[in-house]
């Protein structure tokens with residue numbers, strides 16, 4: 001399979017705190033890559049770097065072979081090729097569900113309203129939320145909102161989907177429906193790079209798992225390798241802390 | 255399938271409702287009685303003051319009011335027209351200024367500085383001085399052969415002053431929109447301008463609508479100041495009638511008309527604010 005995304009030597013500091021200290025990472029087309037690591041290890045920062053929302057201090061981001069970290073590259077068209085879902089505050093509260101989903105199609109891709117809405121309704125139908133198309137986000141449960149956010153991110157048919165802990169702000173009983181949608185997208189061949197603390201889910205769905213620690217990729221491999229027989233002591237320690245080795249949900253979040 | 259039986263209130267609940275009705279009726283009665291007593295006391299005190307007859311004659315003479323009515327009403331229509339144009343002008347100018355002030359990066363420094371200087375100057379300067387400067391300064395520049403109508407010059411002055419205030423209101427609204435909304439918009443590929451227009455400003459406007467309506471009420475009253483430039487609005491008309499009748503009733507008439515003009519706006523503001531509060535209490539985001 002061809003390589004869709006390659007990060008090499010990514011460095012990023014906030015003030016004198018160096019958060020990313022030379023990250024190398026590749027995502028093949030159609031793969032699901034899970035980023036794991038302690039809170040504050042730089043997972044969100046790395047995802048924002050990929051989406052050009054965060055300027056980097058050094059290194060290179062290649063998307064489909066093109067160097068998108070080159071300052072001559074216009075960021076807006078690149079961002080349109082990458083779908084992003086954050087942890088919270090994803091949806092625009094003043095727009096209906098349908099308008100949320102069609103916003104980028106209409107204003108970035110310049111699709112007609114009719115085309116954009118047909119596609120959006122089709123996607124909403126698939127996640128069982130078509131009847132809420134005209135509702136405003138505040139009428140939806142957290143799980144429904146997050147599913148709409150995911151649908152909004154894929155409505156422009158992006159090459160790559162970035163998910164940043166999309167379930168960590170949800171009530172436990174709403175996590176399942178969101179993970180189920182991610183699982184379906186993964187099955188359908190969507191290329192996904194996701195930061196997650198759902199170890200069981202990562203183990204189940206990801207093709208590759210990347211463990212970030214100390215601003216570097218500390219360990220990377222298939223889920224069986226990383227969760228089953230981690231090479232690095234710090235990986236073992238992290239997994240023991242979050243309960244990942246057993247594949248069970250973490251016993252207690254801090 | 256049988257439909258579920260309609261909820262029948264229990265004896266206990268019916269008792270509570272009867273009690274609440276009695277309580278409400280009692281409160282209404284007490285309120286009505288105390289209002290009447292209070293009004294009577296004020297009225298009797300007023301009419302028994304030694305100067306009341308003279309004051310009534312000079313300020314509340316119905317026949318003078320009737321004679322002044324056509325002219326004052328004509329003037330009020332001019333106030334209304336100026337208000338509409340000024341409000342539209344303020345809306346446009348203040349949004350532009352507020353947007354300029356949110357631009358980042360050294361390239362935009364001159365624009366930011368101009369916008370900031372503008373708000374500083376016009377928020378500090380009394381409206382009446384701006385009216386004189388615009389009203390007599392702009393014609394002096396000689397853009398046009400004839401002097402522009404006083405009402406137009408007055409509108410310009412009002413727009414200049416009120417845009418400075420309102421742009422600050424908008425800026426506060428823009429800053430009150432959570433930064434992640436901008437991030438979400440940009441991550442979809444929307445440009446800075448598109449994010450502003452489609453995502454940030456609509457939310458900012460909703461947040462500041464009550465404050466904006468309040469400023470509109472303030473402005474509708476300040477519209478009366480254009481009379482200093484010689485525009486024959488309600489205030490100026492009242493002045494003319496007062497001089498003709500040697501009686502201040504036309505001023506009272508004009509004042510009452512201004513209040514009547516403001517009332518719908520004030521009620522609308524109250525209603526909208528209450529509605530926003532209700533939505534927020536329901537856990538709504540907007």
Ligand SMILES: Nc1ncnc2c1ncn2[C@@H]1O[C@H](COP(=O)(O)OP(=O)(O)O)[C@@H](O)[C@H]1O
Nearest residue numbers: 014019037038039040041042043044045046195
């Ligand atoms: N905009 C920012 N300004 C300053 N520090 C930041 C900023 N964003 C993230 N950081 C810091 O960078 C580190 C990594 O944060 P983050 O990428 O959010 O980690 P994670 O998503 O893995 O929890 C944290 O110490 C955080 O405080």
Ligand SMILES: [Mg+2]
Nearest residue numbers: 043044164165
């Ligand atoms: Mg994070």
